[in-house]
Each structure stands twice: as structure tokens, then as C-alpha cells.
Amino acid sequence: MDERHGTVVIGAGPAGLTAAYELLRHGATVRVFEADQVVGGISRTVERDGWRFDIGGHRFFTKVPRVEAFWHEVLPDDEFLLRPRMSRIFYRGALYDYPLNAGNALRNLGIREAARCMGSYAKARLRPPRDQSHFEGWVSARFGWRLYSIFFKTYTEKVWGMPADRLQADWAAQRIKNLSLARAVLHALLPRRNRKDVTSLIEEFQYPKFGPGMMWERCTDEVRRRGGEVSTGTWVTAVHREGGRAVAVTVDGPGGERRVPADHVISSMPISELVTAVRPAAPAEVLACAADLRHRDFLTVALVVPEEFSFPDNWIYVHDPAVQVGRIQNFGSWSPYLVKDGRTCLGLEYFVFEDDETWRRPDDELVALATAELEQLGLVRPGCVESGYVVRMPKAYPVYDERYQHNVDTIRAWLARELPNVHPVGRNGMHRYNNQDHSMLTAMLTAENIVHGAGHDVWTVNVEQDYHERAGRGDGRRGTGRDAPIVPGRTVAATVAGPAPSRRPTGVN
Template sequence: MPATPETIPPASSDGQPTVVVIGAGPAGLTAAYELARRGISCTVLEADSVVGGISRTAERDGWRFDIGGHRFFTKVQRVEDLWHEILSDDEFLVRPRMSRIYYDGKYFDYPLRAGNALRNLGVVEAIRCVASYLWARLRPPKDQTNYEGWLVARFGWRLYRTFFKTYTEKVWGVPVSSMPADWAAQRIKNLSLFNAILNALLPRRNQKEITSLIEEFQYPKYGPGMMWERCRDLVEAAGTKVVMNTRVTRIEHDRGRAVAVVAESDGVSTRYPADHVISSMPFSSLLTAMDPPVPTEVRRAADDLRFRDFLTVALVVPEEAGFPDNWIYIHSPEVKVGRIQNFGAWSPYLVKDGRTCLGLEYFVFEGDETWTAPDEQLVEMAKRELQQLGLVDASSVEAGYVVRMPKAYPMYDETYRANVETLRRWLEQHAPNVHPVGRNGMHKYNNQDHSMLTAMLTVENIVDGAHHDIWAVNVEEEYHEERSSSGPARGGTGRDAPVIPRSAFADDHPVNRVPS
């Protein structure tokens, strides 16, 4: 028989609720910070050795890597205020936003600027693209419920194939034609070729009336992980315990309430009593950790939730081999890399004098051939692709590092909504004091600021007796980086992800395998 877990006394006392927070990413640490603000110490359990989740700053040999790229931009004032409580103003840099699309050996502005795009395409191809656009306006696709039809109607077939198809399929691993139009509407809903041409003719400014046209953002000088490392230090100073390298194995519940969280570290199990559990661990894992176990149909729904995973190959190159962009989208179909960051363009504090570091991002499924390849093989592939794209000669690469990030993006297939609702309903009935927050915690494609807001509202629900519906955070049409010039920004921010049919994958594809 396994040894009985040691029971840890509550972190809080004096009649305050005992709260266990699962996960030390943006949502979990924001919850701990908000509790500490109210004088409540809690226990934070983190399975990894680094805080920040996907918003961490990975470090190798003095090089710092932003996993995924994190622009600090929000329309939620309380999130903005919290960022500046945790870090001082002089610890933020104001960075210019610059992103381009790399296709056929040329760089195209992103968001698309018609003048730049048409010049790069050349006169003949530009005429063909405009003709294709006009034809699509006259004879739009009959089915615009999918991403492909929606885009073709607004850009024409030729621009769609050049600027949207390849990259989107790299990110999600499925044909664009199987994805719904509401994803496109979230990401580029105000942008068409007409709007792009209009934008090209207008003087440059810090445009916020067309989606994605913010031109500046804040950035912590040592990367996003700096925010969460500091937050950890602050909550620990206030009496909260942040326990690293500790994996949650069970959530004990009894008579309609969770009563304790059991976690394992170095083979030793520890039991943490709890009046409330705030969880940013994957929603599916949360339900399968319940003890006694959830019913079969709930377990089946949990097992049916899937994720898209992600890895970065960081290559050290001479500074002059870098580029001014934060990142470049790689639309070239002959390479696997989807996006390349220049960490030196994010912050000079991430790199070393005379050198920069390029982060080649690969969108994968955990367990596939790219994910499981040895680091040395991945570094060689990245060097080869960098040279193949004509960006940097492979011989100029001085060092390479690989950072894997499992469960980076919740997959929205045709059953996910029903599965999430099944899990929510069971929790509400059998463990209402367990509170999912954040991207993975809610299986919801949240930005960092959305994740923080769900944690803030959850703490208000627990401590202040509020009745916020945290599932309503991010349910709106407005895209995250769009701000209307006609009025004040709304309180939430908008982001969604495509609903991807499970049938788009082969039967033996990782997304269709039930996890062991």
C-alpha cells in the first residue's frame, strides 16, 4: 500500500479560508497575489521548476527566450494596473510592434499593407491578385461558414493562398477548409483588401481602429517571466508558499465539496487541506484527478479534450544576422517552421553584446516525430531551414537550444464545447469550491490578460461573495489588439480559436488518441 500522505497545516489562519492554488502561471500567481492583497496566505503547487507557464522566460547559458512571444497590451485597466504594481515603470520597455510575413523570398508587412504587398508580388501577380479579389467580390464562395470561404470572399483566392493558408495549417495541423469562419472574424474581422488599400494610403500612426494595428506595446526588460518571478517573490514575502516540482495527483472531495489536494514531489505525497481550490492545471487533468473518481461519462469528456503543443529552437547568431521584427511569420510551405522570433528585437536584455538569438517556432502534437526528436536533430533542422529560407547561413549559428511547451493551445474541435460543459456541470454539482481559471484551466484560448482577469474575479467570488461569471470573460466579438477610436474600450478583451473537426485528423493522429 502507498504511504499515507503527510498533511500540511493550512497556510492561512485567523478564520480566513484555506486556499490551494494549482499552477504558478499568470492565472495561478495572480490569484495568489489577489489573495495576499486581502491578507490571505495560500499554497501554490507548481509541477514545473519554472514559474510563468507559457509566459515564462526560459534561460539557457545566460540567453533568455520568450516562449511564444508576449506583447504586454491590454484593454483591461485593472490588469494594466497590476502589471505596474508588480514591476516598476522603469522595468518596462516600450517596444515598436513589427511583424512581417516571409513568402517566396520576400517580406510582406503584417497587417497587410496593400502598397507593400502589391510591390512585392510584382506587376503581373499583383494584377492577378486584384482580379482574383474582384472576381471573389462578384462571385463570392457560396459557403463562407469556414475559414477558407470567409477569407477568399475578402481577399480572393490568390492572396488567400499566399498570406493565410500555409501558416494557419502549420499552426493547427488541419486543412483551412475544415476550420470555422468565426476564427477569421476574430483575428482579422475589419481587414479586407479594400481596407488594406485604404490603410496603405493613410499616414502611419498608432492605428487602433483596424484589427491588429497597435504599433507599440510594453515589455518587461528581462521577458515575461520577469513579471511572474517577481510576483512569486511578492506573494512568498506575504506568507504564501510556492511549492515547485510538485505534481497534483488527487483532489479529494466529500459531500459536495473539495476538501484537500494531494501532490507528489520526489516520490513523496503531501496532503494540503483546502476550503477552496483555484486550478489552472489542464481542465481535463483536474477532473481525472478527482477522488472519488468522476462518473464514466465525465471521464470520457475529460479524455476527449485535446491540445496543440509547441516547441522553440533558439539559435545564437551574430547581431547583424537578426532583423528588426519581433517575429516573422513563415508562409513558405517547403519548411516546417511557422514563425521566427528575434529575441533581441523584444529586448536587448534577452541577448548578449554582438549577438542575438532567433527562436524558430514549431507547432506540433506531443508525441509526434518532431516533438520526440533529439535536441541535436532539431537544432540541425532549424539551422538547415534558416539557411533554406535565405535568412542566415547555417555556418553562422554559434549555439542552439530547444524548449518544449506541452499543452500550449487548447484545441477547439466539434466536441470540445459539449465536453467542457459536461466538466463544468459536474464541478458545479459536486465540487463548487473548485474554481478553474486561465487558458488550460478552463480549456479556453485566453490571452495572458484574460487569464489574469479570470483569477481576479474568482478571488472576488471566494472572498467578497461576488457572483462573477468567469466563463463570460473573453466572450465578445472585439479582437484583443483592436481598439475602437470612436469610444472607450470595453472591460473585456476578445480572442477565440478555431473549432476544428476531429474528422480533419487521421484516426491514428495524436489528437485522436485517448491519453494514457
């Protein structure tokens, strides 16, 4: 490794901190710049008045042995809890076991509705919908309209913010490919030991006792202890290029604006914002691709309630169309260390677009909305919510539309050609639906590319389509890479000039 200035890492989420940690193993010089005041990115743990909660819930599960080893190197084993996974589906006042259980489903649906579901299934088998190119057609053809509308439609539409007949079917085909109604019923009736597919879904996962943020706070301490710099509240606002490579970044932090020279830049900031930060500017067609990449955003309202309203699930999917909330976490079920004696904290999750009406509502209105919905669902008695906190997380989900692959490929090729020492990593950094483990793996491989010239292609991480949390062999690189549907692209052509990096933290804390 030939080093003059060392490596600048943009972002102190799992990918950025892993990259820094790995580079330091090899004695490299590392500076990490994080726009937010806290580390952990989307995998942070938010703390308010002594309550701790996640952005979503973050299970620590991986098939990548070196990621597993990393987690246990950073956090001693006794700081991890092994938690049972439990989640159910809430629909019209009843909780359905997940995976489905025939007795429970029958009891909840009632004989009459169950008969209707079977009738609708028979109809779909005899006369399947003609158009199965979209999610709705594909799933209802296999399960019948009624079961589709109870168990698939509403939640999917809440998550992606559009009618299910606008989502391409291949995602459903990939996720649900081995599931037919007959098989689902069989599974539901079989004793547990015979449920091969179901038991291979992870039933336990690891969880740091104070939440995922604990991992990344500890990792930050370790990076600093080993001589790396981690500056929070510090934006990377520009990446400067000269002579066919990046030579420096501009950062804007507590000490004002300054230029920091770099031999390499590892970037976990959204790839679209990276492109718009490059100076001199990228060509118009590359900026247009950046401007055309979209995200789905996310908002949690954490409500403190008496412990009597706790439930054993880690989360409940809310399929009920009468409310806006999509999922409810019970942080007390994730870890007793997140909550206080005699109470629990429920996280009501809303899938939104940044700057839509819900996103812009003041916090007190959102707390009132979440409280009213929790009461409406019958999960708490009216008047029992004691306090509430709102956390907004922009760019929680990279959106895959018909043009996203072309956009990412164009940006990627341009970066490789014009800025070979700029290395996109992670989730939004690569506009890929990576979980922590695959985000971290891209960072580990990038560190090896920088230190040893290893020549790994990080874009091969998490691309195969047969992962879905099943036990298996290999180095764990394989993944779904497509754990999201293809949604329609924007109808208006992308503007040529991309947006400047939005100068606000990715998450409010």
C-alpha cells in the same frame, strides 16, 4: 471568510500566482503547487547559458485597468521597456509589411503576380466559391484565391495542423470581418494618420526587460514575502472530495507524496486533467468530456547568431510552404537584456502535436532542422549559427472543436454542483484562449469570490467577440474568447475513462 486550512492553488503561471497574490492582500492562507521547476507557466522566460527567451513572445498589453495596475505594482516602471511592435510576413524570399503596404506588396509580388492576384480577385467576386462555410472558401471569396494562398493559407495551416478547408469560417468572419480587399488597398495607400483601423492595432507594448518570466519570478518572491507558500517541482496528483466539496489535494514533490487539506482549490491545471484527478472519480460522462478536450502544442528552437543577422521585427510570420517553421522571433528586438553583445537569438517556432514526429525528434536534430530552414530562407549565411536550444511546450493552445463547448459546459456544471469550492481559472484551466490579462482577471475575480463571496461569474471573462486589441471603454472583461477557429472533432468517440494527469512538466526547462 471562514478559513481553517486556507486555499490550495494549482499552478504558478500568471493565473495561479495572481490568485495567490490577491488572496494574500486579504490575509488569506495560500499554498501554491507548481509541477515545473520554474514559475510563469507558458509566460515563463527560459534561460539557457545566459540566453533568455520566451515561449512565443509575450507582449504586455491589456484593456483591463486592474491588470495593468497589478503589473506595475509587482514590477517597478523602470523594469519595463516600451517596445515598438513590428512584424512582417515572409513569403518566397521577400518580406511583406504587416499591415500591408501597397508599394511594398507590389514591389515584392512583381507586376505580373500582382495582376494575377487582381484577376483572381475579380474571378472570386464574379463567381465566388460555393462553399464558404470553411476558412478557405470564406477568405478566398473575399480576396481571391491567389492572395488567400499567399497571405492566409499556409500560416493558418501550420498553426492548426490541418487543411484550411477543415476550419470553420466563423473564426475568419470574426477576425477579418471588417477587412475587404478594397479597404486593405485603401489603407495601404493612405498616409498613416488616416489609417483609422490600422493605427488602433497596438503599435507599442510593454515588456519586462528580462522577459515575462521576470514578472512571475518577482510575483513569486512577493507571494512568499507576504507569507504564502510556493512549492515548485510539486505535482498535484489528486483532488479529494467528501460531503459535496473538495477537502484536500495530494501533492507529489521533493519530500514525496503528501495530503494537503484545503478549504478552496483554485486550479489553473488543464481542466481535463483536473477532472481526471478527482477522487472518488467523476462520472463516466464527465470523464468522457475531459478525454475529448484537445490541445495544440508548441516547440521553439532558439538559435544564437551573429548580430548582423538581427532584424527589427519582433517576429516574422513564415508563410513559405517550403519550410515547416511557422514564425521566427528575434529576441534581441524584444529586449537587449535577453541577448549578449554582438549576437542575437532567433526563436524558430514549430506548431506541433505532442508526440508527433517533430515533437519526438531529438534536440540536436531539431537544432539542425531549424538551422537548415533559417539558411534556406536566406535569413543567415550557411555556417553562421553558433548554438541552439530546444524548448517544448505541451498544451500551448486549447483546441476548439465542434464538441469543445459542450464538453467544457458539462465539466463546468458538474464541478459547480459537486465541487463548488474548486475554482477553474486561466487559460488551460478553463480551456479558453485567454492571454495573460484575461487569465489574471479570472484569478482576481475568483479571489474575491472566495474572500467576499462576491459571486462573480468568471466564465463571462473574454467571451464577447469584438475585442481584437482595439482601444475602447469598459472594464476590459470583453475579449474575443474565440481567437481560434473551430476544428473538426476527433472522429473516434472519446474514451470513457480520461487520461490520468500526465506526470511530466508542462514545459521543459
